[in-house]
Amino acid sequence: MAVLDQLTSQQAIDLENKYGAHNYHPLPVVLNKGEGVYVWDVEGKKYYDFLSAYSAVNQGHCHPKIVNAMTNQAQTLSLTSRAFYNDILGKYEKFACEYFGFDKLLPMNTGAEAVETALKLCRKWAYEVKGISENDAEIIVCENNFHGRTTTIISFSNDPVARKNFGPYTDGFIKIEYDNLDALENTLKSNPNVAGFLVEPVQGEAGVYVPADDYLNRAKALCKQYNVLFIADEVQTGIARTGRLLATCGDCNCENKNCSGTPDVKPDVLILGKALSGGAYPVSAVLANDSVMHVIKPGNHGSTFGGNPIAAAVAIAALEVVRDEKLAENAFQLGNLFRSELNKYIATSSIVNLVRGKGLLNAIVINDNEDSDTAWNICMALKDNGLLAKPTHGNIIRFAPPLVMTEDQLLDCVSIITKTLKQFELK
Numbered sequence: 015m016a017v018l019d020q021l022t023s024q025q026a027i028d029l030e031n032k033y034g035a036h037n038y039h040p041l042p043v044v045l046n047k048g049e050g051v052y053v054w055d056v057e058g059k060k061y062y063d064f065l066s067a068y069s070a071v072n073q074g075h076c077h078p079k080i081v082n083a084m085t086n087q088a089q090t091l092s093l094t095s096r097a098f099y100n101d102i103l104g105k106y107e108k109f110a111c112e113y114f115g116f117d118k119l120l121p122m123n124t125g126a127e128a129v130e131t132a133l134k135l136c137r138k139w140a141y142e143v144k145g146i147s148e149n150d151a152e153i154i155v156c157e158n159n160f161h162g163r164t165t166t167i168i169s170f171s172n173d174p175v176a177r178k179n180f181g182p183y184t185d186g187f188i189k190i191e192y193d194n195l196d197a198l199e200n201t202l203k204s205n206p207n208v209a210g211f212l213v214e215p216v217q218g219e220a221g222v223y224v225p226a227d228d229y230l231n232r233a234k235a236l237c238k239q240y241n242v243l244f245i246a247d248e249v250q251t252g253i254a255r256t257g258r259l260l261a262t263c264g265d266c267n268c269e270n271k272n273c274s275g276t277p278d279v280k281p282d283v284l285i286l287g288k289a290l291s292g293g294a295y296p297v298s299a300v301l302a303n304d305s306v307m308h309v310i311k312p313g314n315h316g317s318t319f320g321g322n323p324i325a326a327a328v329a330i331a332a333l334e335v336v337r338d339e340k341l342a343e344n345a346f347q348l349g350n351l352f353r354s355e356l357n358k359y360i361a362t363s364s365i366v367n368l369v370r371g372k373g374l375l376n377a378i379v380i381n382d383n384e385d386s387d388t389a390w391n392i393c394m395a396l397k398d399n400g401l402l403a404k405p406t407h408g409n410i411i412r413f414a415p416p417l418v419m420t421e422d423q424l425l426d427c428v429s430i431i432t433k434t435l436k437q438f439e440l441k
Contacts, residue, residue: 218406348424
């Protein structure tokens with residue numbers, strides 16, 4: 015078989031199973047084309063994408079503005095490393111800093127890299143600014159977090175699949191319950207060596223858990239009171255996904271004036287990834303003000319590809335699309351509609367307990383235990399009916415379509431979802 019021969023779905027799956035490491039359990043669908051909210055498999059069947067590459071494709075598949083920015087830059091200059099300046103990185107850094115309201119940006123490639131960067135930044139700030147004794151700094155994290163799968167990050171995960179047989183683990187982290195301000199305050203009171211609090215504004219992988227409306231605001235106030243950095247991991251929730259430019263919003267220039275609920279919170283350190291790239295090319299970033307970022311000096315941190323010209327051009331285009339097409343506003347309005355329509359169904363359902371989320375980051379909880387295969391079977395049936403989604407944590411199905419979706423498309427998807435769920439109603 016020649017490398018470029020057209021494969022059937024089964025041939026493509028067999029190749030991956032034979033030659034690829036088995037570190038994922040994909041839905042058995044083989045995709046080879048995407049446009050907007052749709053993807054097509056190799057046999058030509060069309061699907062709604064309700065995962066958006068874990069929110070990396072907020073702007074829709076193959077957005078022409080983002081693709082053009084990538085291809086134009088790739089034909090001019092693709093990589094210099096940071097040994098030299100290039101003529102696009104500074105433009106991107108200025109654009110993003112003004113866009114999100116920060117002084118400095120440290121460019122990286124992937125979400126996990128950006129989290130690791132934020133952890134290093136926090137520790138160095140702790141020793142050089144806060145005055146914690148070297149190697150004594152601790153960072154508070156939340157139970158059921160998901161920040162990536164590097165060795166350091168899994169050290170403060172409580173997911174046994176991600177952790178088991180990957181030790182020894184990295185010290186320096188304190189786990190507390192998510193959405194528990196008393197636990198945060200008690201930890202801050204009792205430990206003067208706390209340097210930062212790392213938190214997801216919405217816990218995505220844990221099942222789209224949305225905290226109380228005042229949680230982030232009051233957590234930030236506690237961090238300020240105890241001179242601790244508030245670090246927001248918005249790799250998945252950022253870039254308009256939750257109906258705001260950022261789930262924390264802060265001082266960003268989000269034009270969505272209808273997104274009441276969560277008060278504005280300005281993180282001390284902001285972590286971005288996924289949709290910063292528009293799904294076209296790996297781009298991530300850590301943003302902070304000079305009072306924090308000034309501790310990073312030449313040689314402290316870096317990446318050969320971090321800040322490369324293609325990534326910079328892609329990120330500018332990706333953010334312009336979010337702004338110009340008002341994707342935060344669209345996510346806010348369609349998210350409310352989605353939950354409202356699903357709740358109408360859930361009111362008389364025996365198979366779905368609830369729907370929860372913000373914007374177009376939502377999940378339904380299936381009326382079965384986490385060890386069951388019901389959610390997986392529902393996703394298989396959704397696939398057969400033309401919609402792609404995946405379970406998270408066994409009995410929870412996450413729904414996160416591209417933010418370019420229209421109201422008519424969303425209602426069509428609600429119809430597919432409810433029609434599919436009816437097949438599984440308990441008799």
